[in-house]
């Protein structure tokens with residue numbers, strides 16, 4: 001047991017058991033969670049069996065009967081209190097996240113605030129659920145359109161944002177009147193369990209949010225096939241998303257999927273190059289390159305690629321890599337398979353003719369830190385162009401014409417985030433319309449906010465999170481034909 005976990009235990013924020021029907025529940029079987037920065041074990045966490053998975057679903061189903069009827073002002077109050085508790089405990093939660101996920105502490109605290117912003121947003125949006133009253137073709141009749149909560153939601157969240165992805169789904173679900181069974185990723189369950197405890201303190205009634213960990217395929221399949229679960233919301237790989245879609249089809253469940261990406265970042269010849277490098281660094285190296293909206297392919301107009309590369313090199317040399325709580329920019333990758341994947345893509349690109357400008361290796365043998373890397377001469381036939389890198393690697397690709405770069409940028413089955421830099425207003429409009437992506441950042445590397453609809457198209461999934469659009473995912477329409 002290390003200092004962080006001991007201190008958090010004293011504050012009752014270090015939880016390793018299942019949370020079902022408002023109670024912490026231990027299990028015989030446990031699995032181990034370790035710190036990716038030094039690979040030491042930090043906890044033994046509960047592993048739910050079939051009965052416990054079903055208990056969580058049943059608890060959520062029972063709680064739904066009452067929660068959907070709780071007045072909206074009361075639901076909003078619970079979200080608002082939970083938001084306050086996240087802010088009050090952000091340093092502790094940040095240290096916990098830093099320890100289990102490896103994200104720099106500063107970024108981890110930023111993620112807690114980002115998560116809290118969804119609670120704040122949906123505590124307000126809860127008050128704005130509106131139906132409709134339409135004209136009726138019949139005399140003395142009314143067509144009412146009601147928006148009602150969909151029911152129990154099975155929520156499966158990833159390791160790269162253990163706080164924000166959990167809250168981004170749960171906040172609109174609760175605001176709409178749904179109840180939830182949440183499965184955080186088994187590599188990073190501690191932050192989610194600590195936030196769950198804060199939800200309990202905020203006044204969530206028993207069963208409204210339940211949290212379980214265990215065997216991911218077993219829990220995923222049970223949630224997606226269980227007749228009492230009305231909807232699945234998942235953030236993770238496209239491969240698992242497809243599996244969940246297949247399983248969910250048996251009971252025709254609603255489903256929202258936020259899956260992999262392959263984000264292009266285009267720098268036109270008239271761009272402010274210093275700003276473009278700042279935007280690239282922000283997007284590319286956030287969470288050490290492990291976000292679904294991270295830049296994957298950097299297209300730079302041939303006339304400015306040299307000065308752009310010089311500025312980029314300078315920014316990369318200034319990055320600090322670290323393994324402690326102190327200030328640093330880049331942490332470890334999540335596990336050994338993540339390092340292998342990044343290394344395979346970099347080596348494959350070099351063997352196929354790309355030029356390694358810097359990095360291209362692990363920082364220390366036997367550790368999960370990968371050096372910030374820049375590759376020039378990447379081409380569309382290379383795996384590094386086609387696959388999501390999920391690591392601190394920049395691929396530089398020159399282009400000459402607008403049509404050419406659009407063709408390359410859209411040449412992927414994914415469609416989550418995209419970015420471009422230009423000062424030409426006509427081009428901003430043209431390119432924004434032509435990019436086949438759910439999100440476009442223009443002259444910015446930052447697009448994430450609770451105020452906007454986050455989500456993708458093509459094989460990056462469907463459904464939106466954030467803004468009023470995010471609330472619609474948890475509401476269903478009922479039409480009432482009322483004759484007087």
Ligand code: SIN
Pocket residue numbers: 160161164235258290291292293448
């Ligand atoms: C993600 O990687 O899926 C989430 C990133 C974000 O919300 O900014």
